[in-house]
Amino acid sequence: MEEMIKLNSDISVFLYDVLTKRQEKNAKYSLRAFARDLGISPGRVSELLHGRRLPGRDLILRIADALKLSPLETEGLFRLVHRQKLVQKENGGARQLLADEYAMVADLECYGLLMLMETEGFKSDIEWIARRLNVTALRVQSILERLERLNLIRSRYGVYERLQHRVTSTHDTPSDVLKESHANVMKHAMEALYNVDLNLRDITSITIPADPDKLSQAKEEIRLFRRKMAKIMGSGKTREVYNLNIQLVPITK
Numbered sequence: 618m619e620e621m622i623k624l625n626s627d628i629s630v631f632l633y634d635v636l637t638k639r640q641e642k643n644a645k646y647s648l649r650a651f652a653r654d655l656g657i658s659p660g661r662v663s664e665l666l667h668g669r670r671l672p673g674r675d676l677i678l679r680i681a682d683a684l685k686l687s688p689l690e691t692e693g694l695f696r697l698v699h700r701q702k703l704v705q706k707e708n709g710g711a712r713q714l715l716a717d718e719y720a721m722v723a724d725l726e727c728y729g730l731l732m733l734m735e736t737e738g739f740k741s742d743i744e745w746i747a748r749r750l751n752v753t754a755l756r757v758q759s760i761l762e763r764l765e766r767l768n769l770i771r772s773r774y775g776v777y778e779r780l781q782h783r784v785t786s787t788h789d790t791p792s793d794v795l796k797e798s799h800a801n802v803m804k805h806a807m808e809a810l811y812n813v814d815l816n817l818r819d820i821t822s823i824t825i826p827a828d829p830d831k832l833s834q835a836k837e838e839i840r841l842f843r844r845k846m847a848k849i850m851g852s853g854k855t856r857e858v859y860n861l862n863i864q865l866v867p868i869t870k
Contacts, residue, residue, distance in 0.1 A: 627697065627701045628665060628671065628672065628694070628697055628698050628701060629665055629666050629667065629768070629780065629781070630768045631694075631697065632662075632665055632666055632680075633666055633768055633771070633780065634768075635651075635684065636648070636651050636666070639651065648662060648663065648666075654683055655679070655680055655683045655684075656679055656683055657676065657679065657680075661676075666780065667779075667780055667781075671698055671701060671702055672698060674695075677691075677694055677695060677698060678691070680694070681694055714767070714784055714785065716794070718767055719794065720794045721763050721766075721767060722763065722764065722767065722769070722784075723794050723795070723797065723798040724797075724798065724801050725798075725801050725802055725805055725860065726750060726752055726756065726760060727760050727763065727764065729750055729858050729860075730746065730750060730757070730760050730761070730764070731764070731769065731770070731779060731784075732858040733746065733749055733750065733858050734770070734777060734778070734779050735779070735855065736855045736856055736857065736858065737854055737855055737856055738856065741772070741775060741776045741777040743757050743758055743761070761777065768780055768781075769781050769784065802860060802862050803862060803864070805860065805862075806820065806860070806862050824868065827867075829867075832865075835865060836865075839863055839865065842863075843861060843863070846861050847861075
């Protein structure tokens with residue numbers, strides 16, 4: 618159990634691993650049974666598994682007692698939750714992927730599939746997903762398996778659901794991984810320029826004189842703008858998946 622705590626990046630993944638191991642031993646073992654064994658409500662367990670809430674001190678102790686954790690393992694669980702709280706505070710509640718984890722999902726198709734799962738009318742059908750993302754069924758299967766290994770999604774009775782609704786990378790993610798991710802996004806935008814109807818896209822640019830000392834302020838404004846656009850486009854009937862791609866780069870040397 619101590620090794621499971623060390624290997625996991627947050628409490629939801631740890632609990633999901635515990636639940637999965639019990640279900641492997643007993644196919645009839647349910648979420649309700651897990652909640653009963655932990656001594657908490659099924660609703661609270663669901664919130665913990667989906668990363669919607671973090672447990673306080675009393676709940677951590679209750680979970681540790683129910684799982685018969687040693688004092689050392691209980692201390693590790695406290696550290697795990699504390700670290701997750703710091704990360705969520707820094708990243709606005711998002712699950713922070715470790716560098717090697719981010720490298721596994723750092724392409725537009727992975728994020729596209731995660732976002733597609735949040736649209737209206739999503740179907741847990743590989744052929745349907747492949748058509749929507751314009752990729753092969755084999756590619757979809759590979760992405761789904763990758764996302765399941767990272768506990769970002771799960772499949773229950775043939776239905777896929779997200780376990781984490783926001784993810785971000787760590788500060789130590791290798792620059793070549795991020796560069797490849799950005800290049801992939803820009804390549805998709807270039808293809809959309811020629812293949813997507815003007816009424817379904819917006820590609821624009823502006824060239825300006827600039828004070829480099831204002832770059833940090835500009836980056837913050839761009840970050841706020843991204844959030845604002847996500848809120849605007851994410852309201853109403855979400856039927857499609859879009860990518861907002863912004864570059865601010867120097868022309869002069």
